[in-house]
Amino acid sequence: MTRSIPRGRTVGAALLAAALAATAVACSAESPSTEAGGTYTVWDPYPQFTEDSDWVGLLKDCGTSAGVTVERTGYDTTDLTNKALLAAQQGNSPDVLIIDNPVISTLAEAGVLTTTAETNLDVSTMEPNLLGAGQSEGKTYGVPIGANTLALYYNKDLLADAGVDVATVTDWPSLTAALVKVKAAGKKGITFSAIGTEEGSFQFLPWFWGAGAELTALDAPPAVAALTLWTDWLAAGHAPNSVINNTQTTSWQEFASGEYAFSENGTWQLANAAKLDFEYGIIPIPARAGGTAPAPTGGEFISIPVQPDTGRYATSQQLVTCLTSGDNLLTTDTTLSYIAPVAAVQEQQVAANAALKVWVDAVKAAKGRTGDDLGTRYPRISEPLWTAVQSALSGAQTPQEALSAAQRTAASATS
Amino acid sequence: MGIDVTRTPRSATVREAAPAVPTAPSARRRRPGGARWAAWAFLAPVVVYLIAFYAYPLYRNVELSLREYTVRSFVQGGAPFAGLDNYRAVLAAPTFPQALLNTLVFTVTSLVCQFAVGLLLALFFHRHFPLSRTLRALFLVPWLLPLIVSASTWSWLLNSEASVVNAGLALVGADPVNWLTSPRWSLVSVIIANIWIGIPFNLVVLYSGLQAIPRQLHEAAELDGAGGWQRFRWITWPLLRPVSAITLLLGLVYTLKVFDLIWIMTRGGPTDSSTTLATWSYRLGFGNLLPEFGSGAAVGNLLILLAVAAGGCYIGFEHRRRLS
Numbered sequence: 175m176t177r178s179i180p181r182g183r184t185v186g187a188a189l190l191a192a193a194l195a196a197t198a199v200a201c202s203a204e205s206p207s208t209e210a211g212g213t214y215t216v217w218d219p220y221p222q223f224t225e226d227s228d229w230v231g232l233l234k235d236c237g238t239s240a241g242v243t244v245e246r247t248g249y250d251t252t253d254l255t256n257k258a259l260l261a262a263q264q265g266n267s268p269d270v271l272i273i274d275n276p277v278i279s280t281l282a283e284a285g286v287l288t289t290t291a292e293t294n295l296d297v298s299t300m301e302p303n304l305l306g307a308g309q310s311e312g313k314t315y316g317v318p319i320g321a322n323t324l325a326l327y328y329n330k331d332l333l334a335d336a337g338v339d340v341a342t343v344t345d346w347p348s349l350t351a352a353l354v355k356v357k358a359a360g361k362k363g364i365t366f367s368a369i370g371t372e373e374g375s376f377q378f379l380p381w382f383w384g385a386g387a388e389l390t391a392l393d394a395p396p397a398v399a400a401l402t403l404w405t406d407w408l409a410a411g412h413a414p415n416s417v418i419n420n421t422q423t424t425s426w427q428e429f430a431s432g433e434y435a436f437s438e439n440g441t442w443q444l445a446n447a448a449k450l451d452f453e454y455g456i457i458p459i460p461a462r463a464g465g466t467a468p469a470p471t472g473g474e475f476i477s478i479p480v481q482p483d484t485g486r487y488a489t490s491q492q493l494v495t496c497l498t499s500g501d502n503l504l505t506t507d508t509t510l511s512y513i514a515p516v517a518a519v520q521e522q523q524v525a526a527n528a529a530l531k532v533w534v535d536a537v538k539a540a541k542g543r544t545g546d547d548l549g550t551r552y553p554r555i556s557e558p559l560w561t562a563v564q565s566a567l568s569g570a571q572t573p574q575e576a577l578s579a580a581q582r583t584a585a586s587a588t589s
Numbered sequence: 590m591g592i593d594v595t596r597t598p599r600s601a602t603v604r605e606a607a608p609a610v611p612t613a614p615s616a617r618r619r620r621p622g623g624a625r626w627a628a629w630a631f632l633a634p635v636v637v638y639l640i641a642f643y644a645y646p647l648y649r650n651v652e653l654s655l656r657e658y659t660v661r662s663f664v665q666g667g668a669p670f671a672g673l674d675n676y677r678a679v680l681a682a683p684t685f686p687q688a689l690l691n692t693l694v695f696t697v698t699s700l701v702c703q704f705a706v707g708l709l710l711a712l713f714f715h716r717h718f719p720l721s722r723t724l725r726a727l728f729l730v731p732w733l734l735p736l737i738v739s740a741s742t743w744s745w746l747l748n749s750e751a752s753v754v755n756a757g758l759a760l761v762g763a764d765p766v767n768w769l770t771s772p773r774w775s776l777v778s779v780i781i782a783n784i785w786i787g788i789p790f791n792l793v794v795l796y797s798g799l800q801a802i803p804r805q806l807h808e809a810a811e812l813d814g815a816g817g818w819q820r821f822r823w824i825t826w827p828l829l830r831p832v833s834a835i836t837l838l839l840g841l842v843y844t845l846k847v848f849d850l851i852w853i854m855t856r857g858g859p860t861d862s863s864t865t866l867a868t869w870s871y872r873l874g875f876g877n878l879l880p881e882f883g884s885g886a887a888v889g890n891l892l893i894l895l896a897v898a899a900g901g902c903y904i905g906f907e908h909r910r911r912l913s
Contacts, residue, residue, distance in 0.1 A: 256875065262664045280879050284660035370858035372878060415749035418770035418859050428750065550660075553879035561860055568859035570772050 213243045214489060217258070218272040219474065220510070221248035228509045236496035240489050255280070258479070262286040267479035269490045272319060275307040275542060276372070278475050279549040282315045288478045290314040293487045295478070295494055304515045307542025308475045310549040316477030317498045320512025322441035323540040324380055324469040325532060330453035332361055332435050340457060345464040346384075346403060349436075353412040356435040363412035365428045366438040367420040368404070368567055372553075374560040376470055377422070377438055378404070379543065380459040382559075384467025389548060389555050392562065393574070393581040399462065401573035405566050418567050440472060441533050444511055456532045458539070466539040473512055513537045554587040647893075653886035663882060675887040684861050684869055688888075692865040692895075695780055696844045702784045703840060704833070707791025712821070714792075715799045725796070732789035740853035743782040744769060747854075772862035775855045779863050783850055787843070791836055798832030799825065831910070838903045842896050866892045 216233055223229040230246055237244030247268075249257055255277050261267045267286065281287050290297050290313075297305055297317055304318045333340055336359035338352045353363035367377045381404065382389075387397035407413040417425065422439055429437030432452050438459065447454055461467040476497060478490045497506055504522055507514045513533050514520050520534045544552040558580035565576040654675050662668035679685060714725045731739060746753050747768035755765040768778040802825060810820050848867040851857060857864035857872060864872075866888055874885030 252875075255878070256880075259660065259664060259880075276878055280660055284664040286664055370856045370860075371876065415767045415770050418767075419744070419749075419855065550879055553877050557877055564859040568767075568770055568772055568862075570860050570862075 213245050214240075214270065214486075214493060215268040216244055216246045216270045216272070216493070217254065217268040218246065218248050219251040219254045219274060220272075221250055223248060223509075228505070232497070232502065232505055232509065236493050236502070239496060240492040242489055242493075244493070258286060259284060262479065265482060267481065269478070269481070269486055270476065270493055271479050272474050272476045273316075275318070275471060275473060275475050276544050276552060278308045278315050278477065279310050279544040279552065281477075281479075282310055282313075283550045286479050287315045288480055288487065290317070293478050293491050293494075295491060299518075300515045301517060301538070303538070303541050303545075304471055304473075306545030307471055308477070309545070310547070316475035317494060318515035319474050319476045319498060320503075320507040320510055321471050321473040321515055321537045321540070322512050323471055323533070323536045324377065324438055324440050324459060325536045326364075326457050326459055327429060327437045327439055327443070327447065328455050328457065329429070329432065329435055330455050332356065332359075332432070332452070335359055336361060336435065338435070340455060343457060343460060345460050346462050349460055350403075350407070350412070353407065353410075353435070357410075357412060362414060362434045364407065364436040364438070365414060365420065365425045365434045366417055367422045367425045368417045368560075368563050369419060369421055370560055370564050372556060372560070373421055374563055375556040376472070376543075378559065378563050380438070380467045380469040383469075383541070384459065384461035386462065389546070389552065389559075391581065392555070392559060392584055393577040396462070397577055398573050401563060401566050401577060404563070405573055408567055418564060441511060441513065442472075456529075458532060458536050466535060469536055469540045470543045471537065471540045473515075551588040555584045558583040558587070650886050650889060653882050654884075654890050656883060658882045660880065663880075668883075671883070675883040676891075679884050679887045679891070684864060687861050688864045688866050688869045691776055691861075691863060692845065692867070692892075694776065695783070695847070695865055696841060698780050699783045699787060699844045699847075700837060700840050703787035703791045704837060706784070706788050707836075708795050708833075710788070710792045711795035711799055712825075714796060725792070728792055729789045731786050732793075736786070736849045737853060739786055740782065740850045743778070743785075743850075744854050747778050769855050770859060772859055775859065775863040779851045779854050782854060783844065783847060786850065787840060790843075791840065794832060794836045794839075795829065798829050798836075801832075802828045831907075834903060834906060838899065841899050845892060845896050845899075866895075 214237060218229075220229060233244050233246050251274055254273055258267070258271055258273065258277075258281060262281075262284065271281075271287075273281065278287070295317055297314055300318055304321050305314065308314055308316045308318065328340055330340075333352070333356070336352075336356045338355050340352075343349050343352050356363050368374045378400070381400040382397055385396035385400040385403075387394055387400060391397065404413070408415060408417070414428065416428070420428070425437060426439055426443055426446065428434055429439070430446070430450055432450075458466040459469055476494050478487060478494065481487065496502055503514055503516060503519050506512075507519070507523065508526075513530065514523060520537075524531050524534055543556070544550075548555070561583075562571075562573075562576035562580035565571045565579075566573045570576075571579070655671060655673070656662075656668040657671040657674065658668045710728065714721050749755070749765070749767045749770050752768075754768065758765060766774055768774050806824050806828075807820055810824055815823070846867050847865070848871055851863055851865060851868050852871065855863045857868040870885050870888035870892065872885075873881045873888060
């Protein structure tokens, strides 16, 4: 009696072992094979798209025309960087990786990505300012799949009530004057996201660059002017104190409440904007002295990670080309609600939807965060920058003190 | 971190008595050494589990902290051995003193308040009155909620614009407070939220500890004319001491490593004002586009050392108690 129990357990253990072995076999069956055809893996940061979405449909079609099966996995954006690094460490990178543009320089530095020259990808039609984020030391590590950037959404009803003509908002003084009028009408001025993460730097950069500041000199007078603009808005009550903790989503929720005149937000909110219960409009973010401020480019690059079997690149190249050329690019960017990285396709987009014009202009004026050959120095500058923004907005330091401290930190981290 | 049960006199006798069972002559003679193999075989899954999920990750973490990792060497291998450089850099960083102080303030305040409120509630519910079960169950709700839900709820409650708490302050004529966005209040805010989350745990454990105290003792004391306070001071408190100690120790370990709550509510900001060692370690390792695994791991290890030190204090305390 007592001995039958261990025997039963042995059987159980054997079954478990068999099950584990079966799983292992199943896993290895999924791993890429080198035969013609076979399965090609694609990782993207769009978990919102399910298997039956247009995006996945397009991926599968591209696979079919290249004669292979595409196996796609969608990851959360922030998760994907770590996943890609770990996969590279384990030697099982996906065949095609679609990843947020500022991460490209990090992955390139890690030696995870092939260059477009190695894999014969054509990037000649891509807009140079968008391609910049994927370039480092003269090499290009991927193809922009589409771009988004920041602009100012405004509440038409609210501005009309406050007597503000949005056409007069062309530079910082006229924007601040509009905010004063809005406040006098008993409403709130502007909301944005100044949270202590990359998102905060992303939102601050249009003002920073719009003042003429450079990421290599965080404590220069134009940079201080940009941070002073934000700090003064908070002090005067034009912007809520909650911006210090706002993500772009919570800042959008504030705007959606109908209490705010302006909101700094991106292309990706267009679908939500259609659901607002007031009329909205969009203007480019004004530079300090007028004109459109360069906003940082958002959006992903599509690249081919290094594989132990270089024979796979040819098919991967076909997949990437399929996704980024001609009509497919239009489909891709319409699906993702992005602005195309190619001028001709941008024109098609505007022809189809005139409301995208302001975004196309904003994207044309935008620049990559890791561009100007900053590469992996950008993350080491960005963190002190968002810390300085937080420090000044929360009143811990003056803008000049905060940015001087940031410059010292950035200089010692990048030297 | 365990409680060393083998040291107690009672289990020592159990250990001596235990071999008596399998020495039943038939079993021993039939398979010499077989029992030992069987014992190892039974032990193997646990050992494999412990090595795979505890020892190896811990070893990797120590190794990470002793090497100079860049993204390149993380992927390609060959990170140079850096000795204690990462630790030196972390200890010299301006964030370190602030993070350490915040961790201590956060942990001590949370523990003291959670324990005090938990004990008061446990004593209250110990009296058994109508609906006491229902009320006690309601107090467990914070424990059952996923942390992301409670942390987000707290951020809403404490939001600078149009929050419930500030509306309440306005009712009594006080100025609104920037709970999460001013360096003065951010740490206070996350501590308040953490206390709220920790109360149910203290309540449950202390309540069951109270149940274990024999009623007769209280009755005898009552007959001797002891008042409520005297009974608490001379009966409940001393008899609850072992339970209190383990509650505080577990609470300490939980509180030291609280990360999600702070990260969701303030991201450790503004400017490090609510950064603890746990959030700092995460920020170094994952909070930036360019991960610094070495420094992140070093901070994580310092945190483990703190927890181990606390565990050591507990074992010492238990040891002294048993000797006396």
